[in-house]
Amino acid sequence: MADLVMSQEEERIMGQLMIPSQPTVLRAIAAEVEKEEGDLAQVARLVSEDVSVSGGILLVVNSPLFRRRREISSIREAVMLLGLQRVYSVARTVALRNALSHLPRMHEFWKSSVTLAEACGAAARRVKRPDLLDDAYLVGLFHLVGVPALRSVFGEAYETVERQADLKGWPSAIHEEQRRYGVSHDRLGALITQRWRAPTSVIQATAHQYQVQRLDMLVTLHPDARDLLVMLKLALRATTAVDPARMTYADWEATQDFLADYLALDVQSLDALVDELT
CATH class of the missing domain: 1.10.3210.10 (Hypothetical protein af1432)
Known part of the structure; x- marks a missing residue:
């Protein structure tokens, strides 16, 4: 399952978009996911330290997508409910959305x-x-x-x-x-x-x-x-x-x-x- 290979023109346009690299919090969560037994408490702490990612996670976890009966307001509770893999998936979605916020x-x-x-x-x-x-x-x-x-x-x-x-x-x-x-x-x-x-x-x-x-x-x-x-x-x-x-x-x-x-x-x-x- 090889990666998409960019043409010269695609590479040029991608270079002009100024999309930042993944934030530190996302790389840190990915590191926990790759461990045999990732630390949920550590992930909750990491997420809590990034306001944009933590706020986005709470918005997503309280959306109709997850069908919660009550609102989740604690990052620690959100992380414990979602689990490592899902927290990483949601955090990546939120962080990428933030990274593209400069587009018109x-x-x-x-x-x-x-x-x-x-x-x-x-x-x-x-x-x-x-x-x-x-x-x-x-x-x-x-x-x-x-x-x-x-x-x-x-x-x-x-x-x-x-x-x-x-x-x-x-x-x-x-x-x-x-x-x-x-x-x-x-x-x-x-x-x-x-x-x-x-x-x-x-x-x-x-x-x-x-x-x-x-x-x-x-x-x-x-x-x-x-x-x-x-x-x-x-x-x-x-x-x-x-x-x-x-x-x-x-x-x-x-x-x-x-x-x-x-x-x-x-x-x-x-x-x-x-x-x-x-």
């Missing part, structure tokens, strides 16, 4: 992305892959992050691509991006998550997010990548009211038969599944 119009981007990420988590449960809940959330949150990244590099010149996407959906923008800039937002989003050592399944699902017709190919890249891509498409359909450009009716028409076949459902049952995600 990110408040608007996160608002719709969080809704989509929560729908991806719901899809993970509905297709009986709760073990992929955190990865599904990560895909939902960051799969389109290549768009603000390209906007930050090319400024007003990128608005032409965005207007096209508003009319025809983001899949239609890929060829225009490649023609103009030598890189597309799906690849760039995957490269950003790869730089922060996201799971390979997340990276590959992001890189191939418009290739539902090639689901079998994704198995060779990572066994879980195709399930994550299916969850993403279901969530996109369920949240079209939030950002219609992310999943147009034409996009859904082109993908629903592949999704139905993969999930062994008829189209009516697939629609019913989507309705359950909102």
Whole structure:
């Protein structure tokens, strides 16, 4: 499962994005995760010392994704409830989001992305892959992050691509991006998550997010990548009211038969599944 290899142009654009390296707290948590018996109390202390990460963890742990009956206000309690691996996953998501906060119009981007990420988590449960809940959330949150990244590099010149996407959906923008800039937002989003050592399944699902017709190919890249891509498409359909450009009716028409076949459902049952995600 090799890493994505950057083209010369992709490497140049990644260099302009000024994405910082992983913060010390994240590397320290990763070190605890790799131990045979990681120290939860030490992880709680590390998280508590980083205000941005600790605040983000509390927001996530109290979101609909985790279905808590009462609000969690203590980092120590959050860490004990989540466990090492999940704390690391959530902390990485929060820290990467913080690292990208300098990109233009990110408040608007996160608002719709969080809704989509929560729908991806719901899809993970509905297709009986709760073990992929955190990865599904990560895909939902960051799969389109290549768009603000390209906007930050090319400024007003990128608005032409965005207007096209508003009319025809983001899949239609890929060829225009490649023609103009030598890189597309799906690849760039995957490269950003790869730089922060996201799971390979997340990276590959992001890189191939418009290739539902090639689901079998994704198995060779990572066994879980195709399930994550299916969850993403279901969530996109369920949240079209939030950002219609992310999943147009034409996009859904082109993908629903592949999704139905993969999930062994008829189209009516697939629609019913989507309705359950909102």
